[in-house]
Amino acid sequence: xxxxxxYFYPQELNLYGDTGNVEILAxxxxxxxxxxxxxxxxxxxxxxxEFMKEINLLFxxxxxxxxxxxxxxxxxxxxxxxxxxxxxxxxxxxxxxGSYQLMGEYYRSADGKKLEGLGIYNMxxxxxxxxxxxxxxxxVSKVNNSILQDxxxxxxxxxxxxxxxxxxxxxxxxxxxxxxxxxxxIKGHGNNSEDGTEGVYYKNTVGSYFHGPLLSKNPHIADYLxxxxxxLEKLSNLDDTIIKTAHSALVKRFGQ
Amino acid sequence: xxxxxxxxxxIVYRIINIxxxxxxxxxxxxxxxxxxxxxxxEIKNKLPDKxxxxxxxxxxxxxxxxxxxxxxxxxxxxxTNSSGANLLNGIVSSVLLASDLxxxxxxxxxxxxxxxxxxxPLLKDIRPSILALLNLSRDQLDRHWETDIVLDKWxxxxxxxxxxxxxxxxxxxxxxxxxxxxxxxTISYFNDDRKFLYSxxxxxxxxxxxxxxxxxxxxxxxxxxxEAARSLKDFEFAYGRGEMVREFDKNWQILLxxxxxxxxxxxxxxxxxxxxxxxVLFVLSDNIPDGLDVSWIYDVRPELIxxxxxxxxxxxxxxxxxxxAVRLRYTGVDVSGQNIxxxxxxxxxxxxxxxxxxxxxxxxxxxxxxxxxxILVGRKIL
Numbered sequence: 001x002x003x004x005x006x007y008f009y010p011q012e013l014n015l016y017g018d019t020g021n022v023e024i025l026a027x028x029x030x031x032x033x034x035x036x037x038x039x040x041x042x043x044x045x046x047x048x049x050e051f052m053k054e055i056n057l058l059f060x061x062x063x064x065x066x067x068x069x070x071x072x073x074x075x076x077x078x079x080x081x082x083x084x085x086x087x088x089x090x091x092x093x094x095x096x097x098g099s100y101q102l103m104g105e106y107y108r109s110a111d112g113k114k115l116e117g118l119g120i121y122n123m124x125x126x127x128x129x130x131x132x133x134x135x136x137x138x139x140v141s142k143v144n145n146s147i148l149q150d151x152x153x154x155x156x157x158x159x160x161x162x163x164x165x166x167x168x169x170x171x172x173x174x175x176x177x178x179x180x181x182x183x184x185x186i187k188g189h190g191n192n193s194e195d196g197t198e199g200v201y202y203k204n205t206v207g208s209y210f211h212g213p214l215l216s217k218n219p220h221i222a223d224y225l226x227x228x229x230x231x232l233e234k235l236s237n238l239d240d241t242i243i244k245t246a247h248s249a250l251v252k253r254f255g256q
Numbered sequence: 257x258x259x260x261x262x263x264x265x266x267i268v269y270r271i272i273n274i275x276x277x278x279x280x281x282x283x284x285x286x287x288x289x290x291x292x293x294x295x296x297x298e299i300k301n302k303l304p305d306k307x308x309x310x311x312x313x314x315x316x317x318x319x320x321x322x323x324x325x326x327x328x329x330x331x332x333x334x335x336t337n338s339s340g341a342n343l344l345n346g347i348v349s350s351v352l353l354a355s356d357l358x359x360x361x362x363x364x365x366x367x368x369x370x371x372x373x374x375x376x377p378l379l380k381d382i383r384p385s386i387l388a389l390l391n392l393s394r395d396q397l398d399r400h401w402e403t404d405i406v407l408d409k410w411x412x413x414x415x416x417x418x419x420x421x422x423x424x425x426x427x428x429x430x431x432x433x434x435x436x437x438x439x440x441x442t443i444s445y446f447n448d449d450r451k452f453l454y455s456x457x458x459x460x461x462x463x464x465x466x467x468x469x470x471x472x473x474x475x476x477x478x479x480x481x482x483e484a485a486r487s488l489k490d491f492e493f494a495y496g497r498g499e500m501v502r503e504f505d506k507n508w509q510i511l512l513x514x515x516x517x518x519x520x521x522x523x524x525x526x527x528x529x530x531x532x533x534x535x536v537l538f539v540l541s542d543n544i545p546d547g548l549d550v551s552w553i554y555d556v557r558p559e560l561i562x563x564x565x566x567x568x569x570x571x572x573x574x575x576x577x578x579x580x581a582v583r584l585r586y587t588g589v590d591v592s593g594q595n596i597x598x599x600x601x602x603x604x605x606x607x608x609x610x611x612x613x614x615x616x617x618x619x620x621x622x623x624x625x626x627x628x629x630x631i632l633v634g635r636k637i638l
Contacts, residue, residue, distance in 0.1 A: 020554025
């Protein structure tokens with residue numbers, strides 16, 4: 001049993017500690033005596049259908065504007081179609097912040113420029129410039145019901161129905177009505193600070209604004225992704241005492 | 257108006273100190289700027305010929321202290337701002353506090369550490385004789401946002417600087433290329449060569465850069481390099497930046513680690529030097545001067561944490577102690593439950609009671625560093 005993680009654009013999208021998500025996925029898998037391989041995919045690397053068949057978890061983070069400028073065309077023109085097919089066929093993936101935005105229909109910047117996304121998630125993102133404040137702060141949310149009711153999630157969930165992290169985004173994301181959010185905001189901004197949604201849950205993928213990184217204080221989400229990726233019904237228990245204590249303390253401090 | 261501003265600054269400073277409300281280096285300037293925004297251009301005219309600005313993510317405080325040390329050894333009267341006062345209000349406060357009531361400023365040189373985001377607006381009003389730029393890396397993203405944004409603003413500010421300023425730059429920072437390209441005046445470069453570092457008690461390649469930057473800056477102000485290096489023999493660490501404190505029968509070395517780069521550099525230095533500390537204490541808080549986001553601890557190189565903590569007693573403390581404990585756990589370092597406490601005072605008391613421990617390494621972020629010093633030394637600042 002081997003978890004093969006494709007880590008897209010690690011140099012370009014490397015802000016806010018999101019790289020920790022890959023470290024955490026690897027650590028939680030290795031502790032369970034399973035193999036892990038991390039394949040970094042950068043702008044200059046070519047990928048193929050075979051490559052996408054060999055991986056079982058795809059991760060992409062968020063980055064500074066310069067980083068996003070460097071990977072944007074490569075994503076749209078080269079790698080995008082492979083990622084789209086991977087997701088539509090049920091591949092497991094996690095997208096954070098900047099890369100999450102790029103999975104939508106488009107991103108409109110403060111000066112009105114429209115950047116096409118991959119159109120996998122039915123949503124768009126708008127940056128309102130100085131009109132609306134940047135969404136920054138600690139965030140607590142409740143995982144969406146269809147995840148909570150998923151037997152797989154119930155099997156791996158050792159934490160509860162909350163997630164906790166930090167968000168820092170200028171763009172506001174508006175998912176279409178029929179799109180399932182990843183979570184419902186308890187305290188914080190989430191997608192757009194208006195409709196109470198946070199992130200998107202689509203097929204076997206999660207898109208989210210959570211930094212922290214997301215998986216650091218939310219081991220149930222980490223294990224959910226690992227179990228999905230490896231096609232397992234459950235995972236052996238890890239000693240998560242300290243992580244659960246941290247999770248509850250943060251939910252208590254920032255969730256009210 | 258200038259004399260009134262000085263008077264006001266001195267009175268507010270006195271009141272803050274009598275009431276023990278803080279160091280008093282920021283509020284007076286804040287008030288003066290509110291009442292009289294023109295104060296900056298007045299200050300400009302009062303400053304001496306030798307004005308140095310030092311900015312960058314890491315190393316400002318140490319570098320300013322090094323420059324001051326070298327110049328004072330040449331019998332120059334040097335004014336600096338204290339490191340907690342590197343925003344506009346702090347800079348205004350320190351100049352006015354250093355002036356006499358007749359409006360006279362009697363220092364021969366003024367060396368300021370300037371916050372990265374304060375630098376561009378400040379450069380519009382005051383053109384220093386030397387602008388030393390140390391580095392730029394991820395720090396307090398919820399305040400500075402991305403380094404790219406800071407770099408863009410620096411580039412613009414430097415391009416509008418005229419040609420009278422000498423730019424002193426770290427040549428190992430690839431990011432600074434855009435700055436070199438947009439500046440029309442003189443640029444001098446320093447690197448991490450360790451020749452001069454060995455004439456000080458400082459350690460680590462980041463300190464080699466700080467020392468080289470200071471010596472190069474002093475050279476531009478007329479001090480010979482070898483002479484400057486010699487004068488650093490008795491240089492003492494800036495507070496919380498490698499500083500050694502002897503207390504409770506133990507040696508505590510305080511190494512400010514407030515962002516991924518400074519944590520990496522300090523861990524690297526500990527590994528290079530061979531650590532004889534038996535105990536490592538991480539202190540992580542999310543007070544306003546730290547920024548609210550602690551996710552940066554995952555941008556620290558995990559293998560450095562693992563190596564430094566190997567066979568050591570490890571403690572974590574501060575408001576985000578649990579976050580740090582989780583982070584350490586993912587590098588393979590398990591901190592036992594009894595070594596985790598958000599209460600720093602309790603943690604330090606507990607460590608003090610451990611007879612077997614003689615040497616402690618403390619890696620605190622910014623507000624935690626002030627708190628550690630407050631507990632060990634008794635005062636928050638110097």
